[in-house]
Amino acid sequence: MTVVSRIFDIMSSRAVTGEARLSTSFAEKSVWIQLIGVAVALGLYFVVAGWMLARGITILPAFAGVFVVAVVLLVTILVGGHLVAALVGRPEPTDVRDREIEGRAESRTGWILATGVIGAIGALVVAVEPVWVAHLLLLSLYLAELARLALQLVYYRRGM
């Protein structure tokens, strides 16, 4: 077993449940990669954007460059991660359990994005600056994705 494959297994079984090691499916590895990619890339974006907002920069196009860098970083992590996962283990198509886990996690975390959207509409009504509205929407999307991916991993390990 390669080092990378071992890292995936340690991340997914021992760290979460403490149970005896159970090899990780390609779909579960993919969820780990997405979680890390979203957390790192968009997390860094929010650190930089927060710093810019704190310095009084409120022109929305000023954030575009940072956002593009974050998206490129996200795509790089996703492509690189899946490439490594495919090299260390046999890629398999998702099965009925993977789809059920994704659907259930999505249905239980969708309210986060919905809350952000409602909040953004409320912010528009009271004429909050567009830069804050845009970041509220992006933050709710970020948190909803993190929650969905984390919940998927819980379902993979703990069961449904």
Added chain:
Amino acid sequence: MEPARGSVKNRIRQLRFEHGEMTQQELAERIGVSRQTVNAIEGGKYAPSLEVAFRIALVFTVPLETVFQFDPDAK
């Protein structure tokens, strides 16, 4: 309303053993799911769809209730 109780038990491990020590991977390939899904079903962490349950029973050529049993008292 009282929360639903009960859980689905299965005899997949025993049936695999009785069928020439069939591996989880072999069973997974025959029913069209990943080995980890077979492992989750066997360990009671995932209740399969009716279709997958029938496919498992078909592999072992036994009735569905020979593979899966519902325990209404289980938490």
